[in-house]
Amino acid sequence: MGESDSDRHASRLARAARPRASPSLVRRLTTLNLAVLVLTLLLTVLLIASLTWKAAVQRQTDAAELAAGLLANNLASMVAFNDLEAMRAELAGFSFRPDLVELRLLAADGRVLVEWQSPKLQAQTGLLSAPEIEIRETIEFKGEVLGQLQLRERLDILTRSMLWLSLTAGIVILLASLVAAAASRLVQRRALAPIVELGRLAEQVAAQQDYGLRAQVHRLDEVGRLAQRFNEMLARIEVAQEQINQRLRLEQQAGQQFQQLAHHDSLTQLPNRLFFQGAIREMVSRAQASQGLMGLMFIDLDNFKHVNDNHGHDAGDEVLRVVARRMSAVLRRGDLLCRLGGDEFALLLPELQHVAVAEQMAQRLISSVREPLVVGGVLMPVGATVGLAFFPTDAQDADGLLQAADAAMYAAKRAGKNCYRRVAHAQG
Numbered sequence: 001m002g003e004s005d006s007d008r009h010a011s012r013l014a015r016a017a018r019p020r021a022s023p024s025l026v027r028r029l030t031t032l033n034l035a036v037l038v039l040t041l042l043l044t045v046l047l048i049a050s051l052t053w054k055a056a057v058q059r060q061t062d063a064a065e066l067a068a069g070l071l072a073n074n075l076a077s078m079v080a081f082n083d084l085e086a087m088r089a090e091l092a093g094f095s096f097r098p099d100l101v102e103l104r105l106l107a108a109d110g111r112v113l114v115e116w117q118s119p120k121l122q123a124q125t126g127l128l129s130a131p132e133i134e135i136r137e138t139i140e141f142k143g144e145v146l147g148q149l150q151l152r153e154r155l156d157i158l159t160r161s162m163l164w165l166s167l168t169a170g171i172v173i174l175l176a177s178l179v180a181a182a183a184s185r186l187v188q189r190r191a192l193a194p195i196v197e198l199g200r201l202a203e204q205v206a207a208q209q210d211y212g213l214r215a216q217v218h219r220l221d222e223v224g225r226l227a228q229r230f231n232e233m234l235a236r237i238e239v240a241q242e243q244i245n246q247r248l249r250l251e252q253q254a255g256q257q258f259q260q261l262a263h264h265d266s267l268t269q270l271p272n273r274l275f276f277q278g279a280i281r282e283m284v285s286r287a288q289a290s291q292g293l294m295g296l297m298f299i300d301l302d303n304f305k306h307v308n309d310n311h312g313h314d315a316g317d318e319v320l321r322v323v324a325r326r327m328s329a330v331l332r333r334g335d336l337l338c339r340l341g342g343d344e345f346a347l348l349l350p351e352l353q354h355v356a357v358a359e360q361m362a363q364r365l366i367s368s369v370r371e372p373l374v375v376g377g378v379l380m381p382v383g384a385t386v387g388l389a390f391f392p393t394d395a396q397d398a399d400g401l402l403q404a405a406d407a408a409m410y411a412a413k414r415a416g417k418n419c420y421r422r423v424a425h426a427q428g
């Protein structure tokens with residue numbers, strides 16, 4: 001349970017570390033700016049429109065009140081004398097007001113004396129029904145209240161004007177937004193160009209691991225300073241990288257030198273016993289894989305102790321060097337001659353066609369060592385005894401092959417030195 005919780009936590013962290021792809025900075029800023037601009041324009045237009053509407057409605061209400069007051073004044077005497085015809089004529093004469101929809105004259109007891117209705121009272125004004133204002137004016141004659149005048153107006157003209165105004169404002173806002181979008185995109189692209197350039201450079205550095213790249217510093221503003229710091233960081237990484245590379249090169253060289261020292265015999269410049277042990281295993285597995293034949297010669301110099309004892313250690317060293325050169329001269333390409341130590345050598349013979357090839361080589365090698373060898377004007381009486389063994393015919397593995405060649409060499413020594421023997425003849 002606890003483990004699954006920590007797994008979930010780790011995957012949440014991984015998701016947080018891996019940002020999702022999002023639209024470019026230029027597009028995001030342009031969209032944001034445009035949204036702010038459109039919102040501001042809309043709010044401004046809405047504010048102006050509502051204030052204008054309020055003022056216009058107030059103005060029309062004032063005018064209607066004034067007109068109703070005048071009409072009530074004119075009607076007062078007609079109501080006093082109950083002259084219905086004159087009242088109707090007066091009302092009809094007043095119907096010039098364009099938004100007027102109804103005039104009603106009531107007696108003091110609430111009875112309707114006369115009324116006038118505009119034909120557009122029933123007509124619809126469109127999808128939106130226009131708001132109405134209603135004025136009530138008391139009719140008085142010589143201080144006595146005779147009735148009431150009711151006037152109703154529908155704000156058709158004002159509503160239409162406001163609708164036109166809103167439509168025009170909408171079109172202006174749309175056009176302004178389009179122009180602003182294009183301009184803002186242009187400005188932002190120019191303003192953000194150095195950041196975009198810096199981002200591309202960072203991606204290039206990450207992809208190519210090339211810390212020699214540098215950002216261009218156009219201006220010394222915030223972005224310019226960021227580019228400068230970025231360049232300084234790249235320079236420091238470049239220096240550190242170079243130091244690491246140099247250290248690696250030195251370590252590689254030291255390693256190679258160490259390998260050379262560890263695997264080579266400094267006297268004869270031949271590979272040493274350590275190298276031989278790896279090489280014989282490798283060659284045996286290769287022969288095993290290719291089902292081929294390979295051979296091993298175990299070589300021990302004859303009478304070497306005599307050289308050392310009678311002519312000195314230096315003369316012995318020189319004999320070892322000369323013998324190594326002579327034996328190297330009879331090798332085929334791919335053969336490997338190693339000095340195992342003292343006066344012992346081993347020769348690995350990969351990819352043999354036949355054992356006879358190795359036997360001929362053993363004979364040539366013995367003859368080359370047997371050639372007169374003079375050190376310090378003195379003839380050195382050295383020779384070579386060789387033990388021969390083959391894989392897979394004489395042994396199953398590298399150790400077995402080495403033992404077989406060693407045994408063959410001792411058999412050759414017993415047979416009188418300066419000759420070779422094959423393991424099959426070891427007992428004989």
Ligand SMILES: Nc1nc2c(ncn2[C@@H]2O[C@H](COP(=O)(O)OP(=O)(O)OP(=O)(O)O)[C@@H](O)[C@H]2O)c(=O)[nH]1
Binds near residue numbers: 267308313316317
């Ligand atoms: N000069 C010199 N002598 C060495 C070196 N390493 C070992 N020896 C000597 O080599 C000699 C090897 O002796 P052996 O192989 O037993 O003597 P050998 O006379 O060759 O005997 P056989 O093999 O029976 O002929 C010893 O005297 C060692 O001291 C070396 O690096 N330089």
